[in-house]
Amino acid sequence: MDFITGRLMNDTPEEYVRQNVEQSLILEYGYHREQVEVEFPIKVGSGKKRVDLAIFAVGASHTQDNIQLIIETKREGTKRDDRNDGVGQLKSYMASSVNCQYGMWTNGIDRDCLFKSVDAGQHVFLDAIDIPTQGAKKADAPTREYLRAATGQNLLFTFKRCHNYIAGSVGLQKPDAFWELLKLIFCKIEDERSDNEKLEFYVTQSERSSMDLQGRVKARLDRVFRDLVLAKYPTIFKPNEQLEMSGATLAYVVSEMQQYSLLDSPVDVKGIAYEEVVGSNLRGDRGEFFTPRNACRMAVQMINPQANEVILDPSCGTGGFLVTAMNHVLSNIDRKHKNRWSSLRPSPEQQAEWYRERHNYLSNNIYGLDLNPSLVRAAKMNMVMNNDGSGKLFQCNSLEHPHRWPAEGPPPSLLGSVDIIFANPPFGTEITIDDPRILAQYEVGGAWEKTESGFQRRLDRKGEPVLQSSQSPEVLFVERCLQFLKPGGRMAIVLPNGLLNNPGLAYFRQSILRQAQLLAVVDMHRDLFQPRNDTQTSMVLLRKWSEGETAASHGDYPIYMAIADKIGHDKRGNTLNKRAPDGSLLLEHTSRRHRVPGPDGTFEEVEVHTSEAVVDDDLDDIAAAYHAWLTQQMTPARGRGAQGPAT
Structure with a gap:
C-alpha cells in the first residue's frame, strides 16, 4: 500500500526503499x-521520464516548473555512479525542472542530497547535508526543537550508512567500526539529555565541506564524549577511550544522524535499528543466534512480569529479552500512574512518584549475564537506548560455580532469588x-541409568555421583535457570x-519435571532463526515448585501446547504478510498523531x-490464547473443582 496515494504497489526492493522515504x-x-x-511525469530533453x-x-499547481524537490529511490545495492540509475539521473531531472533547488538520491543505505544553483548559465550541483523540512528555505543544522522522531526503517538505514562510512574511511574492521558508531550514538543521546541551551x-554545511573547519567538529564531539559519556558510563567505556575518527569522518556521520531525536523515536524503531546492526557485527561462533523480537514479545506476554519482580537473562546476548520485558513493565507502571491522575498533566508530587517507581525498577530489578564481554557491552548500550536499565548486566559464565564468578560480576546470592527468567541459551552440536x-x-x-521406576543417578563404589564426560550447555542451562529461580518463580x-x-x-x-511444573510448550516454526540457523526449537515455560509442592503431590495436570505456523518471515528473512x-x-x-513543523516555524x-x-x-x-486458557483452567468446572496451573 503506497503511503502517499493509498494504491497497492508491487512489493519490490526499490518500493521498500521508496515507502520508507515517503x-x-x-x-x-x-x-x-x-x-x-x-x-510524476516530466520532460527531459526530447523524452519523457517519471521521477519517483x-x-x-x-497550494502550487503540480506542473514540472513548480517542482521544488525531487527524490529518486533505488533498490539497495544500486551504485551512486550507475550509468542509468545513479546520482547522474537525479541531476538530469533537477536540471530539467527549472525551479527545483533540492534533490535526494538513495538506495536506502547510501544517500546523496544536492542543492542546485546556476553559475554563468550552467547548473552547479553542491553537496547538501539534508533536504529542507516543509516551509524551511534551506536545510541546516537542526536546533533542539526541530529534532524529529525516526519512522519506519529510516533509522536502520542511517545506522548502516554511518557504519559503512566509518569502516571505509577509517579503514577499520566491521566490529571496530561498530564500536565507533556506538560511541557517537551515545554522544547523540547524552547531548539530547543535557541541560545545555544549544546542541x-x-x-x-560549511563544516562538512571544509577541511579547515572539520577540526571544530572533532573538538566539539571529543568534548561531548569526554564530559557527557565517559563520566556517565564507566561500566561501558574505559576511562582512556576516545573517538578514533577524524574530523572529516565525524562531520559526515554527525550530519547523517543529527536530525533525529533518539530519545523521542519509538522503542521499536530504535530497537530494530540497533539490533540489526549489532547482529551483523557481533554474532559469534558459540551458538549465538539472537531471539527475534516477536518471539521475545510472545514470551514476555505469556510470563507477564510485574514491577515488583526481579528479571534475569543468564545468556542475555544483546539484551533482546531484557529490553522487551523492561518496556512491558514500564508501560504497566506508566498506565497505573496515568490512571491515577485527575487531569492530563500530573502534579509535581505525582510526577515525582511516577519517576521514582520507574527509576527504582530500572535500577534494581533487571539482571543480565553473558560470557561474551562484547555482547554484555552491547546489551548495556541497548538498554540505554531503550529506557536506561543498564545497571545490573555482567560478564560471567552463568554455568560456573557462583563463587568463581568475577569479583565485579553478579552477587552469588542471585541464585535462588530471581522471580522471572527469560533465556535463549547457546546450543549446538559443536559446543x-x-x-x-x-x-x-x-x-x-x-550419569544416569534406567530402572524399573524411571531414571536414577549412577553412583561409584564410594556412593558418589558419577559425572558424564561432557554435556551440552543448553541441558545445563535449564537446571541453572531453575537454581536461579526462587520457589514459585517462572x-x-x-x-x-x-x-x-x-x-x-529422558533422564533430563x-x-x-521433578523440580518444576511444565506450564506451556510452543513449537516454533523452523524458520524462526533463519536465515542463519534452521534448528527446530520450542519456547518452554516452567514454574519452579513452591515450598511444600512436589510433582507427586500434583499428579497429572494440564499443559498448554501450541504450534507457531507463522512467525512473520520466511527462511531468507523476508517479511511475510497476511x-x-x-x-x-x-x-x-x-x-x-504526529508533531510536525509548520511553514511558519511553529509546530x-x-x-x-x-x-x-x-x-x-x-x-x-498464541500469547493471548495462553492467557485465555489460564483463565479457563482457573474457573471451576461444572460439578467439580478444576484447579489449573499456578502462575
Whole structure:
C-alpha cells in the first residue's frame, strides 16, 4: 500500500526503499500528502521520464516548473555512479525542472542530497547535508526543537550508512567500526539529555565541506564524549577511550544522524535499528543466534512480569529479552500512574512518584549475564537506548560455580532469588561443557541409568555421583535457570526440540519435571532463526515448585501446547504478510498523531491515517490464547473443582 496515494504497489526492493522515504517526508519532514506526487511525469530533453517523488509548494499547481524537490529511490545495492540509475539521473531531472533547488538520491543505505544553483548559465550541483523540512528555505543544522522522531526503517538505514562510512574511511574492521558508531550514538543521546541551551551534536554545511573547519567538529564531539559519556558510563567505556575518527569522518556521520531525536523515536524503531546492526557485527561462533523480537514479545506476554519482580537473562546476548520485558513493565507502571491522575498533566508530587517507581525498577530489578564481554557491552548500550536499565548486566559464565564468578560480576546470592527468567541459551552440536567442576553442580551433569521406576543417578563404589564426560550447555542451562529461580518463580526458555523428544535425554526431562511444573510448550516454526540457523526449537515455560509442592503431590495436570505456523518471515528473512483468500493483502488501518513543523516555524499536531500490510505472525495470538486458557483452567468446572496451573 503506497503511503502517499493509498494504491497497492508491487512489493519490490526499490518500493521498500521508496515507502520508507515517503513516511519520512510526511512524518519527519512535515510535508503534506497533497504536496507529493508519486512517479510524476516530466520532460527531459526530447523524452519523457517519471521521477519517483516530486514535491511542490503548498497550494502550487503540480506542473514540472513548480517542482521544488525531487527524490529518486533505488533498490539497495544500486551504485551512486550507475550509468542509468545513479546520482547522474537525479541531476538530469533537477536540471530539467527549472525551479527545483533540492534533490535526494538513495538506495536506502547510501544517500546523496544536492542543492542546485546556476553559475554563468550552467547548473552547479553542491553537496547538501539534508533536504529542507516543509516551509524551511534551506536545510541546516537542526536546533533542539526541530529534532524529529525516526519512522519506519529510516533509522536502520542511517545506522548502516554511518557504519559503512566509518569502516571505509577509517579503514577499520566491521566490529571496530561498530564500536565507533556506538560511541557517537551515545554522544547523540547524552547531548539530547543535557541541560545545555544549544546542541553540541551538529555539523553545518560549511563544516562538512571544509577541511579547515572539520577540526571544530572533532573538538566539539571529543568534548561531548569526554564530559557527557565517559563520566556517565564507566561500566561501558574505559576511562582512556576516545573517538578514533577524524574530523572529516565525524562531520559526515554527525550530519547523517543529527536530525533525529533518539530519545523521542519509538522503542521499536530504535530497537530494530540497533539490533540489526549489532547482529551483523557481533554474532559469534558459540551458538549465538539472537531471539527475534516477536518471539521475545510472545514470551514476555505469556510470563507477564510485574514491577515488583526481579528479571534475569543468564545468556542475555544483546539484551533482546531484557529490553522487551523492561518496556512491558514500564508501560504497566506508566498506565497505573496515568490512571491515577485527575487531569492530563500530573502534579509535581505525582510526577515525582511516577519517576521514582520507574527509576527504582530500572535500577534494581533487571539482571543480565553473558560470557561474551562484547555482547554484555552491547546489551548495556541497548538498554540505554531503550529506557536506561543498564545497571545490573555482567560478564560471567552463568554455568560456573557462583563463587568463581568475577569479583565485579553478579552477587552469588542471585541464585535462588530471581522471580522471572527469560533465556535463549547457546546450543549446538559443536559446543560442549567438559569441566568436572562445572558438571558437578548439576544433576544433569551426572550419569544416569534406567530402572524399573524411571531414571536414577549412577553412583561409584564410594556412593558418589558419577559425572558424564561432557554435556551440552543448553541441558545445563535449564537446571541453572531453575537454581536461579526462587520457589514459585517462572521462566520462558528457547530450547532445541531434541531436548524435548530425544529418547536419550529422558533422564533430563525427568530431572527437570521433578523440580518444576511444565506450564506451556510452543513449537516454533523452523524458520524462526533463519536465515542463519534452521534448528527446530520450542519456547518452554516452567514454574519452579513452591515450598511444600512436589510433582507427586500434583499428579497429572494440564499443559498448554501450541504450534507457531507463522512467525512473520520466511527462511531468507523476508517479511511475510497476511493475504485474503483471493490473494490480496490484508490491510490494517491506523491513525496516529504526529508533531510536525509548520511553514511558519511553529509546530502542530497532525493526525496521519495509514494503511499497512498485516504481518503473518501467530505469536501474539498464541500469547493471548495462553492467557485465555489460564483463565479457563482457573474457573471451576461444572460439578467439580478444576484447579489449573499456578502462575
